[in-house]
Amino acid sequence: MALSKQKARWLMAQKGFLDMLPLNLAVLPWGILCGSLAIQRDFSVLEAILMPLIVFAGSVQLVSIELIANQTSLLTVLFTSFIISSRHFLYGLALRDKLKKLPSKWRYGIGFLLTDELFALSGHRKACVGQLRLIYALVAGGSFYIFWLLWNIVGVVAGSYLPDLTHLGLDFAIAVTFIALVIPSIINLPVLVTVLCAGVLSVLFKLLQFELDLVAAALIAMYGGYLTDRWLQRRADKNGNVVDKNKTKQGIS
Amino acid sequence: MTLLTICLMALITFTTRYLFIHPRLPVRLGAKMAKFLSYSAPAVLTAIWVPIIFVQQGQLNVSWQNPYLIAASLSVLAAAKTKSIYFTMFVGLVSFVLSRYLLAL
Known part of the structure; x- marks a missing residue:
């Protein structure tokens, strides 16, 4: 039986919400940390809430709160935010061909919501293609925005009662979420090579205190995955030719 | 002053997300670039989580x-084994x- 359009939209919205739900829950400690840190570093309530409301980026918030509290120059704060946020260029590029055709309202919306988490759920070949998949992306990304805001507000409200949370190991919640997303996505050799390269290089660059550590490690790892894919392709082409010849022979005999 | 800083930061995070999906940007992606x-997803996400496990206060910690390291393993x-996001998070958080x-102790 064919689904009515409205029912299909509702189901897609539900799926978007449910797929993002574990990530929404996983950022609870991180969001509370960001909210409470802002209050503990003497940000006003308005400033502390504007962070998740318009900046909407966990690592940028966390790092910039410390920088601003330490009276760092505006230029340094902005440059650091840019460096941390620069990985998003890759997400935009990867989804460019699908998103650039959208009406501007959708494009600005999805663009604003394009976090690590939403991008992680946009790996499908046809992600964001067609109204139903757009609804999925909007609900998934939108729910992440609302939960992020909510956890930050909890942190802002509880901030003055909470101890300093920065050394409690709350970043592990982020790590385990990404483990849960990345490991099942390793379905072939090129992805495995990408993940191994990214893991080794990101640790190395971090230890070297290289400013663009994350993006540099990711770019080199992506190239590693790409080369592996090309190598497999070439090998398959060679073998494929042999198989084809055999087939022709069999066909003739 | 902080308000201005926050607004400028918002502009930066939005720009990094939005720039490359803007249709009038003269960027065309070939098949090789698309491949x-x-x-990018496995690469960037891995480059985020692996250093959290192995680097603490700027030092490598592989003990x-x-x-x-225990919880991540x-x-x-x-x-x-399960490909389940909830089960993985549960195992990770409890073991951590x-x-x-x-x-x-």
């Missing part, structure tokens, strides 16, 4: 006294809290 970019096993507690 290259298809590895089995490192609760991050179990999480990787759980994710590979337990190993932190036990190592602190």
Whole structure:
């Protein structure tokens, strides 16, 4: 039986919400940390809430709160935010061909919501293609925005009662979420090579205190995955030719 | 002053997300580039989580006294075995809290 359009939209919205739900829950400690840190570093309530409301980026918030509290120059704060946020260029590029055709309202919306988490759920070949998949992306990304805001507000409200949370190991919640997303996505050799390269290089660059550590490690790892894919392709082409010849022979005999 | 800083930061995060999906930007992606970019999710997400496990206060920590490493190893096993995001998170968080507690004794 064919689904009515409205029912299909509702189901897609539900799926978007449910797929993002574990990530929404996983950022609870991180969001509370960001909210409470802002209050503990003497940000006003308005400033502390504007962070998740318009900046909407966990690592940028966390790092910039410390920088601003330490009276760092505006230029340094902005440059650091840019460096941390620069990985998003890759997400935009990867989804460019699908998103650039959208009406501007959708494009600005999805663009604003394009976090690590939403991008992680946009790996499908046809992600964001067609109204139903757009609804999925909007609900998934939108729910992440609302939960992020909510956890930050909890942190802002509880901030003055909470101890300093920065050394409690709350970043592990982020790590385990990404483990849960990345490991099942390793379905072939090129992805495995990408993940191994990214893991080794990101640790190395971090230890070297290289400013663009994350993006540099990711770019080199992506190239590693790409080369592996090309190598497999070439090998398959060679073998494929042999198989084809055999087939022709069999066909003739 | 902080308000201005926050607004400028918002402009930066939005720009980094939005720039490359803007239609009038003169960027055309070929098949090779698209293939290259298809590895961006595993690459970036891994480059975020692996240093959290192995680098603490700027130092490499690969000992089995490192609760991050214990919990991450179990999480990787759980994710590979079950592919369930909830189960993996459960295994990871429980083993992290337990190993932190036990190592602190």
